Amino acid sequence: MHDKPLSQLAGHLLRRLPGASHPARRRVGPDRFGLDEEKVLRFTEDRLDPAEEPRLAQEVAEVLPLGWSLSPRAKERLHAVTEHLGGERRLLEWLDRHPGLPRLTARLVVLMGTLDRYSDDAEVVEALRASRAEDPFPAGLENVLPPGTSEETLGDISYRIDELLFERHTQDATRLALATTDWLRDAARRSAPSSAGISEMRDLMTHLHQDISEADAAA
Template sequence: MHRRPGASRPTRHRVGPDTFGLDEERVLRFADGTLDPAQEPRLAEEVAEVLPLGWSLSPRAKERLYTVTEHLGGELRLLEWLDRHPGLPRLTARLVVLTGILDRYSDDAGVVEALRSSRAEEPLPAGLEGVLPPETDEETLSDISYRIDELLFERHPQDAARLALATTDWLRSAARRAAPSSPGTGEMGDLMDHLHKDISEAGTAA
């Protein structure tokens, strides 16, 4: 849930964060255990709407998100809670996991080199036309991560899911092509297989 330093980029087309919000009364009732269970799915949807670019929210919105997160026991528990709610919350949780992994792999020289080698054989992987820059470098995966967050924040969850699936396809293909002696790329291939399945399942219900 935390962008690595420098991973976030400003955007000209983002919808202003103050047009999104968490209902204050709903948040407070959830935190003190008095929220009607029938209202919890709506709260999960509100959290899913603000979470992808939560760093850019207004201070009041950040405070409400923090209240929900702390009540649940931290960021991991927040994602697990979102995953229990089908539709946008579940899809968002699984995409947030992917974007965190993409940011982490941006710092893995072996992974970056595997992606360069993959693009030497397939310059424009399917579904990533217009997304990938001509050259692959340490910023490539974090740029994709940010774009997924941005699409979610702008309320285009199916577009975000399609980009995520194209990205997991590319990374697992790159892992298969990489030298077997590279432990980072081997792990990446396994993770991408798992995430591709999870995101596919969540996306069909969003």
């Protein structure tokens, strides 16, 4: 994974808190997924066989999108792994070292953090409005975007990607993510004159599109 998206988003990456507009109403159900307690214990004590680490990374990637639906014990185990690795950013870097679902999930989480961050950027929202004036429903987003564009639009897309991961529709989440990076990158290119913030968005979307595409191809 390129360092730039991670460095830009430190402190925001796993902020998947349910907002007022996105209650966790669909995320209530049995805790069918979890982390193996013995495996987590050995990992946090640096006793896990290296051959078992990819399986633990797979389990972490499976539970990461489940958020508040996890049982308290599952949350504790995820927290233990995160703390052992040195925090949320290090957790994503660790997942990124393991091809397949772990790497793809890590890169999708980075994109979701980016979208949440830009939701509060008035300049970005205005650039998206201008882009949609020329192309109201960009490819791949026809059934996702509402008619209008507001400060909630990117947050809504982020939530939908997260929801698709939660529902185990990984390929649908990936397709939506790539369509979103294409849209934001195109909107940044159309914006003139391009400010530093819009240029940064264009660069981040270019990096993230490449990262997610590569992870998906190897999954």
